[in-house]
Amino acid sequence: MTIKPVFADATPLARLPDDQAFLADVLAGFVKPQKTLPAKYFYDAAGSDLFEQITLLPEYYPTRTELGILDARGAEISAALPRGAALVEFGSGSTVKVRRLLRHMSDLAAYVPVDVSETFLRSEAAALQTDYPNLRIAPIAADFTQPFALPADLGEAPRAGFFPGSTIGNFEPAEAARLLRQFGDVLGAGATLVVGVDLVKDAAVLEAAYDDAAGTTAAFNLNLLTRIDRELSGTFDASAFGHRAVFNRTASRIEMHLVSRANQTVTVAGHAFAFAEGETIHTENSYKYTIDGFRDLAEQAGWAAITVWTDPEALFSVHALRFG
Template identity: 60%
Template sequence: MVPLSLAKSLASSPRSAEQCSADEATALFRADVLYGLSQPQKAVPPKYFYDEAGSRLFDLICRLPDYYPTRCELEILKARAAEIGALAGPGASLVEFGSGSSIKVRLLLDAMAAPAAYVPIDISGPHMRAAVTRLAEAYPGVAMVPVEADFTQSVRLPPLEDGRRVGFFPGSTIGNFTPEAATAFLAHVGDVLGAGSALVVGFDLAKDRAVLEAAYDDRQGITAAFNLNLLARINREVGADFEPSAFRHRAFLNGAESRIEMHLESVRQQEVSIGRHHFAFARGETIHTENSYKFSADAFLAMVRHAGWRQHAVWTDPKGWFAVAALERDGEGR
């Protein structure tokens, strides 16, 4: 991610997905998997969750009763949409890092004065294009410019109108990075958007262990299916021979690091092969698939300042479980 190692951020790829053919993207996926499974703590970057099946499962997760981040963030965005629209100004382009819920995007587009363009950047092309097709019907006056790319890498925006560029990074995805990696990513976003831009970013706040663990290990088993789908994708695209039934989903709060960790735990001793590469798993050994850091508002804003942004506003839901920050970057925009 950006210039960051997999060891720090659970993500790696030396090149931008927008620079890669399908074959090259598969080769990068394979390289990331081989590298991650070769580490003392086996790991696979969470960006690979989001194939078509994974994206559908994540949409279902966002509707679960115990998964509070989506509801809390929507509550904040609905209450503050007018302020975000005023921050954007007339004729702005909305650039979303990750093609998320179209409900959130609609709230912002509705609040913006004559938005010029919507630019989603996402590694999951089919899911993104389907969402853009629906939005294009609802907003015929807004240019829809999807970019299929790994937004953590070097991304070049397409030509846009002269209004302000407003980044949108909702859903607490910033928590998938270590704090150091998150700071670097926020600086990267500033470079992509340019001087004078704004950024609206959601981040999860530290809270009770029971609330957090229920959100990432739902009783319906949808998060487990989402996590295990990663193995099915590795089998299909990389040529591995994982038996998904030989692994189980684990999610727990690492209190010392203030993060939820997701793992896939081997339920027995086994060996997995990818071509000539063989990986032994002891019973109970895990593949670390995701971190989700939980921040204090002060810690998050200190990180933001180090990344070259300044605070415009920070809003929370009534329970104080989730926050949305509106940030600005100095300098004259386009």
């Protein structure tokens, strides 16, 4: 069956979160005893580009390890998804990973990438359309952590989800369970979800992956401050902050922080905030799971385990789940 190209009849792109939502989150985070910034704001155009560079670093094992699993087991993973499915990728970013599945899914009804960065989303969708001219590609620019609607004309195609990259680890466990439940609500009962999950391992390996020798992850973290200056009339001097990544074994998570190098006062949209030397802004968590631990979390959200694939060193896992 020939499917119409994406830009002929795709669902209109949803509106991106506006500056007021960004400002509200920054102000709310900065009045906490431990200042915080939501990790979702990493991914403006510059941040998305920096993250793509991070995935190529020698210290950053998750991307290449997950790609290795998708290359070696892609046929099996694709076979776990229903035939003729509409495949929804949450936080799609680059199409590098989904291409590993598409090569085994010639009967896919539609591919629906969902990402907050509209420019990057459109660019990736257009490039993918060139390589898969008969595949319907319907991009949705939206924050996947918030409810959104799938295109109304997907018809009766069974729903499947794809959530690679261990992005699930960026959420507190209770929030991760709520997100998985939301994915189930978006996709519907009986849907299948393929999700990448980073595994617990030696702290030195983990910390090097989030604090690379080239300083790319530091630039990615500090770009948050540059974005606040640009979009929210901030007065941050990024050079007055440093990058820190540490493994919190008790919580089983990597924590990323921005560390103030001196006593200083910074304003955001006219609101002043004091920083003591050594005080930090907690910008990201990346939780690491055991296989059984993640399956327990998914079960709390209404998902049942189908199967799991790992690499030979058990650094990373790819899970197939079924909802309802």
